[in-house]
Amino acid sequence: MNQQHDEYWMRHALGLARLAWEQGEVPVGAVLVQADRVIGEGWNRPIGQHDPTAHAEMMALRQGGKVLENYRLLNTTLYVTLEPCVMCAGAMVHSRITRLVYGAHDVKTGAAGSLLDVLGHPGMNHQVELHSGVLADECAAMLSDFFQMRREQKKALRQAQRQG
Ligand SMILES: [Zn+2]
Numbered sequence: 001m002n003q004q005h006d007e008y009w010m011r012h013a014l015g016l017a018r019l020a021w022e023q024g025e026v027p028v029g030a031v032l033v034q035a036d037r038v039i040g041e042g043w044n045r046p047i048g049q050h051d052p053t054a055h056a057e058m059m060a061l062r063q064g065g066k067v068l069e070n071y072r073l074l075n076t077t078l079y080v081t082l083e084p085c086v087m088c089a090g091a092m093v094h095s096r097i098t099r100l101v102y103g104a105h106d107v108k109t110g111a112a113g114s115l116l117d118v119l120g121h122p123g124m125n126h127q128v129e130l131h132s133g134v135l136a137d138e139c140a141a142m143l144s145d146f147f148q149m150r151r152e153q154k155k156a157l158r159q160a161q162r163q164g
Contacts, residue, residue: 003134006101009033009079010135013103016056017081017142020044027142030056030080032064032073032097039076040064056080057088061095072096081139083110083132089118092128099129103139 009031016029020043032040042059046052057080064073077099078092084102089111092100100119102112111118112130119128 006079006131006134009077010081010101010103010139012038013056013079013081014135014138014142016041016043017139020056021142021146023048027146028056028080028082030060030078032060032076032078034064034068034073034076039067039073053087055085055088057084058091061091061097065095074098077101079134081135082106082143083112083114085109086111086116086118089116092119093124093126096126097128099131101131101134103133103135104143105132105136 013029013031016031017027018029020029021027023045025044025047028044030042031038040060040063042056042061042063044054044056045059046054057078060078061073064076065071073095076097078097079101081103083104083106084092084100085106086109100112105114107114109115112132113120118124119130
């Protein structure tokens with residue numbers, strides 16, 4: 001897999017992250033690809049779905065299982081804009097995806113090397129190939145822009161309340 005190819009699919013994942021943003025969710029997007037075909041798409045939506053497991057990666061993996069009619073997602077690559085959490089990294093091991101490509105690192109909750117290394121744990125019965133840092137700046141900027149926008153919204157709301 002070449003860098004251009006990875007960037008192409010990461011842009012697709014960034015487009016899905018944008019959908020999360022539009023729905024007021026932390027903008028993370030994921031796309032599951034098999035032989036250059038999209039078999040799963042997801043964007044972060046735990047708030048709207050009232051579902052703590054509704055992370056972008058979980059949605060993409062679930063859809064991929066339905067498309068393949070198999071709980072094993074063999075010969076697939078998952079592209080995610082942000083390093084996965086413990087839950088999603090665990091789901092990747094269960095699903096037997098071949099490869100994970102992610103954009104920005106998540107120093108607080110990342111489970112692919114930052115906080116923990118679930119995927120690289122030597123005792124894991126399935127090893128997922130890992131490639132990180134693809135379009136990392138764009139992926140990180142989408143998150144920091146989102147949080148900055150939310151801070152400004154809260155500040156404006158507080159000011160409006162004081163004036164009212
Ligand atoms: Zn997650």
